[in-house]
Amino acid sequence: MKVYFKTFGCRTNLFDTQVMMSSLRDFTLTQNEEDADIVVVNSCTVTNGADGSVRNYINRLNRSGKKIYLTGCGAFTKGEDLFKTKKVIGVFGHSEKTKINELLKKEHFFVLGDLESVDKAIVSEFVGKSRAFIKIQEGCDFRCSYCIIPYVRGNARSMDEELILEQIRLLAANGFGEFIFTGTNVGSYGKDSGSSLAKLLKRVSLIRGVRRVRVGSIEPVQIDEEFKEILDEPWMAKHLHIALQHTSDRMLEFMNRRNRVAEDLPLFEEIASHGYAIGTDFIVGHPGESEEIFKEAVENIKKFPLTHIHLFTYSKRDGTPAATMKEPVRGDVAKGRYKVIKEIIEEKNRDFRMKKLPLQVLIESKKGDYYFGHDQFFNPVFVQSELDLEGNWIELYDYEVKKEGNFAKF
Incomplete structure (x- = not known):
């Protein structure tokens, strides 16, 4: 029988699908x-x-007569309902995914497992990918007001360091040169094992074949002096994603965040001084975001050396503290605020790319007439060439900066 995997959500889910x-x-x-x-x-x-996107997808599939199994974070929030209404014939949690071969031989089961398990699986190949996603930890100890994820993935716990290294050795031997560290809260790696993210990165850099390492989203409070020491290493991608979520201290308090603007801004300026592009997460429209608070946030974000943003309009998530907070923000107001922040960062990104720095690009795929990849600053690059570039590394000195990305001929 043929199996198809449909993956929603984050890079951690992409890794879990590969497992x-x-x-x-x-x-x-x-x-x-x-x-x-x-x-x-x-x-x-x-x-x-x-949740709605997953449900709609499953409803559409139900008309096809295929056997449907549900896993991932939604198994903990909507799995029981989808199972009872016979929309899916099996539900299993994160801890059960390595048992999938046996689970798919069964029907009518509901097994969530536990939220304390740690992956021991080794992935030696990434189907359909030119870059390898490496899950280094699971879970989160933060309890931000808007976030359900700690309740469906558990508290922070680190993967076994030797298994991570073994996995990267295998993947590097199979031709992978770029590795992307992912997890629920990547910066917490090692806090339960006497290691740290910086220590792991140093060990990974010694593996033959590793050309570039990207780090998933980390928290400002997790960037310590040990991490700063490796910023100039040639194998570090010149892009960091550091989660701010907002640039008003009052809003950060409402969100139950641990970072504050007075510490965040000098940190970002220091990292930018090492030639880094910096991305962040930002939520507009969270309950309590008054016009005054938003104006303060806009003035502050203009000061940050940002080049990328994962921008979200607040979406209610049942079961979180924010879901019951007063002073909700109207949808049209939130959309307007989204547009303001988006335009600020787009301008900052274009200004950064106009510096015309040499680009090291891993070509990931071909889209129409262009080969596509990302440079070391995590900007999209589109390349025209008579050569077959897919899967290759190239260096570009001459390129055109457009809104969609950098364009070049090779």
Whole structure:
């Protein structure tokens, strides 16, 4: 029987899907949903909207007669309902994913497992990918007001360091040169094992074949002196994603965040001084975000050396403190604020790219007439060439800066 995986949400889910793919023994993997007899839905539940997207997808699949199994974070929030209403024939949690070969031979089961397990699976190949996603930890100890994820992934816990290194050695031997560290709260790696993110990065850099390492979203309070010491290493991608979520201290208090603007701004300026592009997360429209607070945030964010942003309009997530907070922000107001922040960062990104720095690009795919990849600053690059560049590293000195990305001929 043919199995198709549909992955919603974050890079951690992408990694979990690869773990499940590598654990299949008695089934055939397909990249085409229409060919599949079985569909495994690796779900996201970060917002009510994410739940809705998963539900809509499953409802559409139900009309196809395929066998549907649900896993991922949504298994903990909507799994029981989808199972009872017979929308899916099986539900399993994160801790059960390596058992998928046996689980897909069964029907009508509901097994969530636990939120304390730590991955021990080794992934030696990434199907359909030119870059490798490496999950280094699971769970989160932060309790931000808007976030459900700690309740569906558990508290922070680190993967075994030797297994991480073994996995990277295997992937590097199989031709992967770029590695992206992912997890629920990447910066907490090592706090339970006597190690640290910086120590792990140093060890990874010694593995033959590792050309570039990107780090997933980290918190400002997790960037310590040890981490700063490796900023100039040539194997570090010149892009960091540091989660601010807002640039008003009052709003950060409402969000139950641990960072404050007075510490964040000098940190960002210091990292930018090492030639880094810096991205962040930012939420507009969170309950309590008055016009005064938003104006303060706008003035502050203009001061930050930002180049990228994951921008969100607040979406209610049942079961979180923010879901019951007063002073909600009207949808049209939130959309207007979204536009303001987006335009500020787009201008900052364009200014950064106009510096015309040499670009080291890993070509990931071909889209129409262009090869596509990301440079060391995590900006999209589109390249025209008569050569077959897919999967190759190239260096560019001459390129055109456009809104969609950097364009070049090679």
